Amino acid sequence: MATTTTTEEEEQEEYLQQLRSKATELFIREEWNDSIQTYSQFITLCTHHLSLPHSDPQKLRKSLCIALCNRAEAKSRLRDFNSALQDCDHALQVDATHFKTLVCKGKILLSLNRYSMALHCFKIALLDPQASGNSEFLVGYFEKCKKFEFLSRTGNLDLSDWVLNGFPGKAPELAEYIGAIEIRKSEISGRGVFATKNIDAGSLILVTKAIAIERSILVGKDLSEDTQLVMWKNFIDKVVDFVRKCHKTRDLIGKLSIGENEDELDVPDVELFRPESIGEMHSSDDIDVDMVKLLAILDVNSLTEDAVSANVLRKNNDCYGVGLWLLPSFINHSCCPNARRLHVGDYLIVHASRDLKAGEEITLAYLDPLIPLNKRKEMSMTWGIHCKCKRCKFEGEILFSKQEMKEIEIGIERGMDVGGLVYKLEEQMKRWKVRGKEKGYLRASFWSLYSEAYGSERCMKRWGRRIPALDAVVDSITDVVGGDHRVLKILMEELKKKGGGSGGGNLEMEKVFKLAREVYGKVVKKQAMRTLLELCIAD
Numbered sequence: 001m002a003t004t005t006t007t008e009e010e011e012q013e014e015y016l017q018q019l020r021s022k023a024t025e026l027f028i029r030e031e032w033n034d035s036i037q038t039y040s041q042f043i044t045l046c047t048h049h050l051s052l053p054h055s056d057p058q059k060l061r062k063s064l065c066i067a068l069c070n071r072a073e074a075k076s077r078l079r080d081f082n083s084a085l086q087d088c089d090h091a092l093q094v095d096a097t098h099f100k101t102l103v104c105k106g107k108i109l110l111s112l113n114r115y116s117m118a119l120h121c122f123k124i125a126l127l128d129p130q131a132s133g134n135s136e137f138l139v140g141y142f143e144k145c146k147k148f149e150f151l152s153r154t155g156n157l158d159l160s161d162w163v164l165n166g167f168p169g170k171a172p173e174l175a176e177y178i179g180a181i182e183i184r185k186s187e188i189s190g191r192g193v194f195a196t197k198n199i200d201a202g203s204l205i206l207v208t209k210a211i212a213i214e215r216s217i218l219v220g221k222d223l224s225e226d227t228q229l230v231m232w233k234n235f236i237d238k239v240v241d242f243v244r245k246c247h248k249t250r251d252l253i254g255k256l257s258i259g260e261n262e263d264e265l266d267v268p269d270v271e272l273f274r275p276e277s278i279g280e281m282h283s284s285d286d287i288d289v290d291m292v293k294l295l296a297i298l299d300v301n302s303l304t305e306d307a308v309s310a311n312v313l314r315k316n317n318d319c320y321g322v323g324l325w326l327l328p329s330f331i332n333h334s335c336c337p338n339a340r341r342l343h344v345g346d347y348l349i350v351h352a353s354r355d356l357k358a359g360e361e362i363t364l365a366y367l368d369p370l371i372p373l374n375k376r377k378e379m380s381m382t383w384g385i386h387c388k389c390k391r392c393k394f395e396g397e398i399l400f401s402k403q404e405m406k407e408i409e410i411g412i413e414r415g416m417d418v419g420g421l422v423y424k425l426e427e428q429m430k431r432w433k434v435r436g437k438e439k440g441y442l443r444a445s446f447w448s449l450y451s452e453a454y455g456s457e458r459c460m461k462r463w464g465r466r467i468p469a470l471d472a473v474v475d476s477i478t479d480v481v482g483g484d485h486r487v488l489k490i491l492m493e494e495l496k497k498k499g500g501g502s503g504g505g506n507l508e509m510e511k512v513f514k515l516a517r518e519v520y521g522k523v524v525k526k527q528a529m530r531t532l533l534e535l536c537i538a539d
C-alpha cells in the first residue's frame with residue numbers, strides 16, 4: 001500500500017515539475033496567454049499539494065511564489081494590471097520579501113499611477129541582496145516614483161525639454177494630479193467641478209490618463225463616416241475591455257451622466273478618482289457590463305482631441321482621437337468658460353484659462369465660444385444641452401429687441417465689408433450703453449469679423465481709426481471667454497507686423513505670454529513657450 005502511495009506521489013510530483021517547466025518555457029518565449037494558463041494549472045495543483053501530509057512545504061511555497069510572480073508579470077504584459085496585482089499580493093503572502101515580486105508589483109503600481117505604494121515596493125526591494133546586481137534599473141524606478149509622487153502632489157509639470165526638442169518619440173508619461181477641486185451639485189446641470197481655493201490663470205486643475213483612447217490618421221481634413229464608425233467601435237471595445245478588467249473603473253464610469261435626470265444623480269467624492277484610492281480593484285473574470293447604459297455614458301462624456309477648447313501637443317497633428325477621461329466628465333459647459341484642456345499622449349490636462357475664485361464652478365467650452373448665439377444654440381443641440389448662461393440670456397434679449405443686430409448678421413451672410421460691420425457693432429454698443437462683460441459677450445460672438453478686420457491691411461487702413469484697438473478687444477474677449485488660441489494668434493501676428501515678434505516690446509510680450517499661459521497652461525518655461533507661440537502662429 002505504502003509503495004502505491006509513494007508511486008502516486010512521485011507521479012504527481014513529476015507532473016508538477018512538468019507543468020512548471022512548460023509554464024516557464026512559455027513564459028520565456030513570451031507566450032503570455034498560454035503561460036498564464038499553464039501557471040494557473042500549476043498554482044492550483046501546487047496549492048493542493050501544500051495541504052497534503054507528505055509534502056515539502058518549503059519547496060512548494062518557493063515554487064508557488066515564483067509561479068504567482070511570473071503569472072503576474074505575464075498578466076501585466078497583457079495590461080491586465082489589476083489581476084496581476086492580485087497575484088503579486090498572493091505571492092507576497094507566501095514570501096513577504098520576495099525580490100522579483102516586489103519589483104514586479106512596483107512596476108505594476110507605477111503603471112496604475114499609484115506612486116507612493118510603488119515607491120514603498122522599490123524601497124523594500126532595494127534592501128534585498130539581489131538588488132546590488134540590479135541597482136541601476138531599480139534606482140531608476142525608485143527615482144521615477146519619487147518624481148511622479150511629487151508631481152501628483154503639486155501639479156508642477158514641466159514639458160519644456162520635450163517641447164524644445166520638437167516633441168521627440170512617444171509623449172512623456174505624466175503623473176495624475178487632482179488640484180484644489182471638488183464635485184458638487186451645479187446650478188448649470190446635475191453635478192459640476194468646483195474650485196475649493198483661488199486658482200490663477202494657467203495653473204493646472206487636473207491631470208488624468210484616459211480610460212481608453214482611439215486615434216485615426218487624418219487623410220485630408222475630415223474623417224470619412226466609415227472611418228469614424230470603425231474608430232467609435234474600437235473605442236467602445238477598449239472601454240469594455242478596461243471595464244471588464246476592473247471593478248473600480250466600472251463603478252466610477254457608472255457614476256457618469258447619461259444626459260438625463262442629472263439632478264437626481266449622486267455626487268461622488270473627488271477622492272475616489274485618485275489612482276491610489278481604495279476600491280475593489282481586482283478580478284479579471286467577467287464583470288457584467290450594462291451595454292445600453294455604457295453607450296449612453298460614452299455618448300455624453302467622450303471627448304475629442306479636435307475640440308475648440310483643446311490643444312494637442314505632438315509632432316504632427318495629422319491624427320485625431322476620441323477618449324474617455326473620468327474626472328473631466330464632471331465638468332459642465334459654459335459659453336464663458338474658465339478652463340481649457342491640453343492633450344499630451346493619453347493624458348488630459350485641464351488648466352484655468354482665467355483666474356478662478358474659491359467656490360467658482362469650473363467650466364469648459366463644449367462648443368465654440370467665439371461664434372454668435374444662434375450658431376451656438378444650433379451646435380448645443382448636438383450635445384443635447386440648452387445653455388442658460390448669462391451670456392446666452394443677454395444675447396437672446398438683445399437679438400430679440402434690436403433690429404440692428406439682425407442687420408449685422410445679414411451683413412455677415414452677404415459678405416459685407418468686415419470693418420464696416422465692426423464699426424456698426426461698436427457704434428450700436430455705445431448707443432445701447434453696452435459695457436463691461438456684455439461688450440465682451442458681443443465682441444466674442446462676432447470675433448470672426450474682428451479677426452478678419454485686424455488681419456487685413458486694406459481694412460485697417462480704411463477703418464483702423466474708427467474701430468477699437470486690437471488690444472482693447474483682446475482684453476474684453478479674454479475677460480469673458482478666457483484665453484483662446486485664435487485671439488492669441490492675432491495678437492502675435494500684430495506684434496510681428498509691428499516688427500516685434502518674440503523679441504517685441506517688453507510690455508507687449510508680457511501680455512502675449514500671459515495669454516499663452518491661459519491658452520496652454522503653465523506646462524512649460526518661457527523659452528519653450530516661445531516655441532509653442534511659433535506653432536500657434538504657424539497653425
Ligand SMILES: C[S@@+](CC[C@H](N)C(=O)[O-])C[C@H]1O[C@@H](n2cnc3c(N)ncnc32)[C@H](O)[C@@H]1O
Pocket residue numbers: 188189190191192256257258259260262265300301328329330331332333334383384385386387388
Ligand atoms: C460631461 S457631462 C457634465 C457633467 C454632468 N452635469 C453630470 O452631472 O455628470 C455633460 C452633460 O452635462 C449637462 N450639461 C453640461 N453643461 C451644460 C449646460 N451648460 N447646460 C445644460 N446642461 C449641461 C448635459 O446634460 C450634458 O449632456
